[in-house]
Amino acid sequence: MRHRFFIVFCWLIFTCPFPGFTQLQRFHYEREKMGSPFHLIFYHQNASEAAVIGEQCFQFIDSLNHLFSDYDTSSELSGINRTAFLHPVRVSPLMQEIICMSEIAYQSSNCSFDIGVGNLSRLWRTARKKNQIPDSLSISAALEQSGWKNIIFSCEAGTIRSEE
Numbered sequence: 001m002r003h004r005f006f007i008v009f010c011w012l013i014f015t016c017p018f019p020g021f022t023q024l025q026r027f028h029y030e031r032e033k034m035g036s037p038f039h040l041i042f043y044h045q046n047a048s049e050a051a052v053i054g055e056q057c058f059q060f061i062d063s064l065n066h067l068f069s070d071y072d073t074s075s076e077l078s079g080i081n082r083t084a085f086l087h088p089v090r091v092s093p094l095m096q097e098i099i100c101m102s103e104i105a106y107q108s109s110n111c112s113f114d115i116g117v118g119n120l121s122r123l124w125r126t127a128r129k130k131n132q133i134p135d136s137l138s139i140s141a142a143l144e145q146s147g148w149k150n151i152i153f154s155c156e157a158g159t160i161r162s163e164e
Contacts, residue, residue: 022045022046023045024043024044024045025043025044025045025047025050026041026042026043027040027041027042027043027044027047027050027051027054028040028041029054029057029058031058033058033061033062033065034061034065034069035071038058038061040054040057040058067092067094067095068095068098070118070121076091076092076095077095080095080160081118081162084160084161084162085161085162085163087161088152088154088157088159088160088161089159089160089161090157090158090159091158091159091160093158096155096158099115099153099155099160100153100155102115103148103153103155106148111148114146114147114148115148115151116146116147116148116149116150116151116162117146117147118146119142119145119146120139120142120143120146122142123138123139123142150162150163151163
């Protein structure tokens with residue numbers, strides 16, 4: 001009898017609305033972001049508030065993309081890649097934080113994690129578009145010009161320079 005009462009009590013709590021108690025609904029929003037399907041799944045009590053939250057999340061993703069994308073020519077990263085070989089470039093606080101963490105990851109991974117592979121990435125992107133594997137000379141040249149070894153970064157000053 002006690003067992004049955006407990007089951008009925010739980011069923012009442014989780015299925016019956018009480019004043020001041022609103023059940024959570026599942027919300028799922030999907031958009032193309034950063035070249036991939038991006039899914040937001042969360043629970044909220046109110047559909048219109050959930051839609052606002054979903055939109056704010058997508059706007060946040062866009063703001064991160066505008067900082068860190070090397071596909072977006074107007075991004076901070078693209079600007080760094082265009083000018084850091086000419087002079088030190090001051091970076092935003094968020095970019096500075098990412099670069100500092102990347103340097104730590106580079107050191108602690110015995111140089112396996114390397115954010116300085118831009119030239120190599122560009123070579124392979126071009127090769128993929130042309131549907132042609134790059135020759136070994138091009139790969140060697142890109143490797144020589146790539147890597148953390150060619151980056152001068154000051155966490156204190158928040159500047160980055162490339163020795164390409």
